[in-house]
Amino acid sequence: MKQKTNSAVLIFVLVGFAGISWVANQIFDWKKSLSQAKVAVPTQFYAGMDKFLSNVSWMTLIQWQADDLQMKATGSGDKLYQKLNALTNLDPMFADAYLDGALSLAASNPDQAVSLLQKAIDSGAAANNWKIPFYAGQIRLMNSKDAEAALPYFERAMKTPDVPDYVESTFIHARCVSVNEEPVASMKIWYEYFSRLQGSDADRRRASAATRISEYAESATAALDMQIQATTDADKRAKLSADRLEVETIAKDVASAIPAAPTSLPAI
Amino acid sequence: MDNVMAIARATYWRHASSKALYLLWILLIVLISSATRYDVLSNGRSKVLVVDLGLALIALVAAGSIMVLGMEVPRELRQRIAENLLSKPVGRDQYLIGKFLGTFLFAFGNVVFISVGFMIVLMVSKTPITEDFLLPLIGIVGMMLILASAAALFGTFLSEVPAVIATFLVFWLGHSTQAIAHMSDKMGGAGQFVLRAIYGVLPNLNLLNTRGEFSQSLFANAPSVPWSYAGISVAYALLYAVVLFVTALLVFRRRDL
Numbered sequence: 001m002k003q004k005t006n007s008a009v010l011i012f013v014l015v016g017f018a019g020i021s022w023v024a025n026q027i028f029d030w031k032k033s034l035s036q037a038k039v040a041v042p043t044q045f046y047a048g049m050d051k052f053l054s055n056v057s058w059m060t061l062i063q064w065q066a067d068d069l070q071m072k073a074t075g076s077g078d079k080l081y082q083k084l085n086a087l088t089n090l091d092p093m094f095a096d097a098y099l100d101g102a103l104s105l106a107a108s109n110p111d112q113a114v115s116l117l118q119k120a121i122d123s124g125a126a127a128n129n130w131k132i133p134f135y136a137g138q139i140r141l142m143n144s145k146d147a148e149a150a151l152p153y154f155e156r157a158m159k160t161p162d163v164p165d166y167v168e169s170t171f172i173h174a175r176c177v178s179v180n181e182e183p184v185a186s187m188k189i190w191y192e193y194f195s196r197l198q199g200s201d202a203d204r205r206r207a208s209a210a211t212r213i214s215e216y217a218e219s220a221t222a223a224l225d226m227q228i229q230a231t232t233d234a235d236k237r238a239k240l241s242a243d244r245l246e247v248e249t250i251a252k253d254v255a256s257a258i259p260a261a262p263t264s265l266p267a268i
Numbered sequence: 269m270d271n272v273m274a275i276a277r278a279t280y281w282r283h284a285s286s287k288a289l290y291l292l293w294i295l296l297i298v299l300i301s302s303a304t305r306y307d308v309l310s311n312g313r314s315k316v317l318v319v320d321l322g323l324a325l326i327a328l329v330a331a332g333s334i335m336v337l338g339m340e341v342p343r344e345l346r347q348r349i350a351e352n353l354l355s356k357p358v359g360r361d362q363y364l365i366g367k368f369l370g371t372f373l374f375a376f377g378n379v380v381f382i383s384v385g386f387m388i389v390l391m392v393s394k395t396p397i398t399e400d401f402l403l404p405l406i407g408i409v410g411m412m413l414i415l416a417s418a419a420a421l422f423g424t425f426l427s428e429v430p431a432v433i434a435t436f437l438v439f440w441l442g443h444s445t446q447a448i449a450h451m452s453d454k455m456g457g458a459g460q461f462v463l464r465a466i467y468g469v470l471p472n473l474n475l476l477n478t479r480g481e482f483s484q485s486l487f488a489n490a491p492s493v494p495w496s497y498a499g500i501s502v503a504y505a506l507l508y509a510v511v512l513f514v515t516a517l518l519v520f521r522r523r524d525l
Contacts, residue, residue: 006518006521006522009514009517009518010518012511012514013511013514013515013518016507016510016511016514017469017511019507020468020469020504020507020508020511021464021465021467021468021469022468023468023504023507024467024468024469024472024475024504024508025449025464025467025468027472027475027497027500027501027504028446028449028467028472028475030497030500031474031475031497034481034491034493034494034497035480035481035490035493037484037490038446038480039450043444043446043447043450044444045440045441045443045444046443047439047440047443047444048327048443048473048474048477048479049324049327050480051320051323051324051479051480051483051484052320052321052323052324054320055310055313055316055317055320055321058310058311058313059306059309059310062309062310062311063309091480091484093484093488093490094488095488096311096313100311124490125488127490128488128489128490129488129489
């Protein structure tokens, strides 16, 4: 009788473990879909204390960065990247670590800075934080001098909630840089933006865009005049004249939006 | 049932009667509240630090309290206290269930004590407290269930120190078993199936750990873990604890005393 009971219990245990295995895998897949961040980083072996340890790591990192001797030593950029990478493995949603770290790395190693911000994007930390893709775009634009590479980051930042106006105007600026600030093309880029801006709340941005268009229109007119004078080809002259007319039309269209006194607003 | 409750009560009061323990818990709450003073050192993240430290310490207190069970059963067997008890009309199952319940209640009481202190610290430091705060605590209770049954199992066939070490290893490595599942996802075919099966059988405490997600939802605008997840994960913990505890009963029944 006792042996029969033990056999029944053994069967219960075996069936129980099989059931548990199935349930655990279902919950694992569910949790994976809930927090993508943890999937993007290697598993840590800190008894579930990762989040708390990320704070400790953050405080020691601040002390390390504040130490001049450490930061001026050779290879400090690589060390900083490794420390930030380890820290963000503990807490993949640690936006301040990504942003402050990327700013510290931007001047010496823009690729590492962008790689850190890309990790933030991959782990989902940028879903509600426009600063992460914006910083990545700025670093590509200003430090790497690669406007083409900056554009996707600005586009991503623009799609993030609560994004400020200047992110879009920075994107427009980056587009102009990507065409080497060629006056006619740049003017058209700004004009497209200007035309899109509607409503009274867009007045300030329209004024800023109109000022930029007017500046580009001046350089475009001067450049086209020189080209028209230099060319002997009638077809080319006609095309250049048509371009000049278009530039004048756009300049006239935006003239009323230009503020009377020079605006103190930054261009981007 | 009376026998079980009598053993549970005796076990609970033996652990809970230590005054030094409550002094230790008060010191832990003071330690959590001291994290609010780290605003400059943490570059304005003291509130995050308070929440993360508080939840980490509650989990440690829960695990530490449960590990007592790993030591309790082998110690009583070694000192022949268990033999005296079992010579009376008390079955081995009743003895182990009583020990389990007493230790679990002791650990639960400690977690409640620290959690209340932690909530007072949060209120004083003006950190927003929502009902979501209960999500990580539910996970900690689930973790206690699994650890208690693991401690009971190890206590039935190991001596004191190895049983505690084994329970501690379950606590430590149980939070990282997802490494096996991630490895299996990179494989295909039979390898994936086998690794996933192994993963499922192990005590996956990480499934119950929503402390990071809670903190991120509070401070990083990350989506919060739904209540349904907390409910299902704790049901998983309960199921795991039952199966593991029945295994412990089976081993204890066969043990030669």
